[in-house]
Amino acid sequence: MLAEPLSAPIHCDASQAQQTKASAFYNPDCEESRNSSSTSSALSNSTFRLEIVNGLRHVDVNLDARTYRSSSFVAQLVSLAIVLRVPAWATVRHLDSSRILIRKASGSLTNAVYFVSYPLSPSLPTILLRIYGSSSGSLISRSHELHTLHVLSSRYHIGPRIYGTFANGRIEEYFDSVTLGPSDLRDEKISRWIGSRMAELHSVEITAIEGPLSVRSLEGKSWEIGVKKNVRTWLPVARKVLAHPNVDKSERSVLNLDAFLEGWVRYLRWLSQVEKVEGSSQRVFAHNDTQYGNILRLTGKLAEGTPEHRQLVVVDFEYASPNPLAFDIANHFHEWTADYLSSTPHLLDFSRYPTPQQRRNFYQAYFSHTHTLQETSTTDVAGEARLAKLDRQVKVWSPASHGMWAIWGIVQAKDDVEKGLAETAAEFDYLGYAKCRMQRFFHEIAVLGV
Missing domain, CATH: 3.90.1200.10 (Aminoglycoside phosphotransferase (APH), C-terminal lobe)
Known part of the structure; x- marks a missing residue:
């Protein structure tokens, strides 16, 4: 099912993640000098701490899967895509967040996979968003999983490429x-x-x-x-x-x-x-x-x-x-x-x-x-x-x-x-x-x- 058109300004705070190899404060507003005013409006007042964890870009921000139809969720996701430098999404111009479509692919409300696309720009690739459930941490090691995915994709060309992670999920390559x-x-x-x-x-x-x-x-x-x-x-x-x-x-x-x-x-x-x-x-x-x-x-x-x-x-x-x-x-x-x-x-x-x-x-x-x-x-x-x-x-x-x-x-x-x-x-x-x-x-x- 496609989400309804969404739009709203975003305001979020991020705390410092643990066990990092490298980190730097990142303000998406600085990136907006190269992007459209509509995107800048959606991203105002957002400051993230970008870090490198397990060899991947990471921002210590939580996304609430239960609100994936809300405008604030979409605006936060757009901001993450820019900070994590998701290919094409990080440099796109004239992005109208109200036209982003989010389709739930599988999982429960709190542990799910979503397809995120922007139909107005065919050159903007669909990305896959994963949000982890609260009980999954008792079953698997996310750090080990990310290490595995990184080795498989980079050395053996198996599985999807991971673009970046956030506190309770990740953004990865979507296969048509x-x-x-x-x-x-x-x-x-x-x-x-x-x-x-x-x-x-x-x-x-x-x-x-x-x-x-x-x-x-x-x-x-x-x-x-x-x-x-x-x-x-x-x-x-x-x-x-x-x-x-x-x-x-x-x-x-x-x-x-x-x-x-x-x-x-x-x-x-x-x-x-x-x-x-x-x-x-x-x-x-x-x-x-x-x-x-x-x-x-x-x-x-x-x-x-x-x-x-x-x-x-x-x-x-x-x-x-x-x-x-x-x-x-x-x-x-x-x-x-x-x-x-x-x-x-x-x-x-x-x-x-x-x-x-x-x-x-x-x-x-x-x-x-x-x-x-x-x-x-x-x-x-x-x-x-x-x-x-x-x-x-x-x-x-x-x-x-x-x-x-x-x-x-x-x-x-x-x-x-x-x-x-x-x-x-x-x-x-x-x-x-x-x-x-x-x-x-x-x-x-x-x-x-x-």
Whole structure:
């Protein structure tokens, strides 16, 4: 939905951010000598402290996502774009803030993505605005995420370019594209493209993101695989959420974290033994959240000679980290069972899990693009064994995905729980989602004989 025409003068103050490498006071009015009077009016009385944090331009100002339709929000956003020197936006002339269009792309009111455009000037590119939710800081490290995005875009040309950050969000590159839908994951060709793209991401050196390992270091010392780290660090927060008086006893019973932890530890021990006997799934730099909403399909024509799978762009690297490649694939397969646009977006339909033939189609594309597992004919013994081994590894790592997202759902429910929102009033039933994933976790470890 497009926002209504907006206009109003802006007045905002910014406090000094912490842990900076460089900083300087910046007054947009100084920039306005090169811009139009209409922009200058909108930006009067604004003074920001511009700093360099994590190698990116940063202003310690908060944007309130709940007011994104207001004129003051738009004026503040324009001022940020100028200070952060967003390409074209920072030097545009005759900018009329009342004509800026803001369209909400996804997320809740307090944790959302917006497309920001200026139709009066075709040369002014659309930019993507992200505003973080208050509970997201309990789940991810924003500084690590920004470091990851910077390395991926600058060194590997993967993901969007980050133009700059502010206290509770960032402005980044917008791709002229459409977001995939649930049915797209089931398309044979698109599934192969996703497999190829995932293999390319898995070729990123872990040390480029996490730093070098010492000679004697082992997994868990210099870095820890993401799924284990996430469950370990999110559990204490989840316990606090479930301890809130607004949480019904019946929900605490279903989301029994003591029982989960016991099952999780038992599962990890079993998993460790299986990998010693059968061989471990290679540790790679993984996305860990390849749901259809995080995969874009470019609408423009690709440059001549560009492989067709490159029309897919994976975004949203909040949960990217080192993980077994089988975990990343298993996690993606579970997203086949989700439909976040349905009347029950928190429930997964496990009958939609990819069939053996659909998994084979994905694996073949993955093998054909990975640097470590060269493509071989799937009709020979070695090729069939390779496919069977990967499918087995995906199966044994599958419960880990359910366990991680079950705890995530509880933590994400924090705001709704504190506000006392009923399941029907919340934008997304996070606790319902957590129950679905946790029930599936116990079901799958039982099937595995854990």
